[in-house]
Amino acid sequence: MRADAKKNYEQLLTAARDVVAEQGADASLRDIARRAGVGLGTLYRHFPTREALLDALLRACFDELTTRAGELETSRSPGVALVSWLREAVTVSRNYRGVTESMMAAIADPDSALHASCVTMRTAGARLLARAQDKGLARPDMDGTDLFALIGALAWLGDQAALAQRADHLFDIIASAILTERAGSDRDED
Incomplete structure (x- = not known):
């Protein structure tokens, strides 16, 4: 995995950990991407x-x-x-x-x-x-x-x-x- 892709992946997991803890398993994927500082398309590339x-x-x-x-x-x-x-x-x-x-x-x-x-x-x-x-x-x-x-x-x-x-x-x-x-x-x- 490229360095920038790995960084995005890690940022998404960190954001997901926080957002899911706050909002639950049905948390907004858009909120997760936003908190990770990436676009929704980047989230879906890593997590379809x-x-x-x-x-x-x-x-x-x-x-x-x-x-x-x-x-x-x-x-x-x-x-x-x-x-x-x-x-x-x-x-x-x-x-x-x-x-x-x-x-x-x-x-x-x-x-x-x-x-x-x-x-x-x-x-x-x-x-x-x-x-x-x-x-x-x-x-x-x-x-x-x-x-x-x-x-x-x-x-x-x-x-x-x-x-x-x-x-x-x-x-x-x-x-x-x-x-x-x-x-x-x-x-x-x-």
Whole structure:
């Protein structure tokens, strides 16, 4: 990629990160281009669809969550690792208001630009869940798809003005429903 094209790409991602955080996933592409200091045509050359822009924006976050899951697998007890990662995944999803719907649709659509990123994130969470289940610290009747759905649900709760103040409390309720009784002492490790 030419230096000026790379610069435009980076400016668009930075602007998109800010505008999507402010306005949500349906943010104006024109506003993103304007904030990046480029024309709308430049935005479309780099990101032909809104979904392609969201994919580029979220891919880095999801890659970080995948890396973080690997770190948690080896550095923390299984129950703590699972809840820590779940909290981080919900936070990432909440940072981009309205992206939950796109994530849920993308996981079911292999042709979606977001599909690979969502599958990677779900797989990372599923590994943490399986590790906690193997130690008897998490419900055995859940899988990675359930965990991914809970990320979406908890992020959606945080997007609701009437519930936003209760989002952390509701997260704690869901986390305690995922962990089994034996996990109580596991929470205090580290």
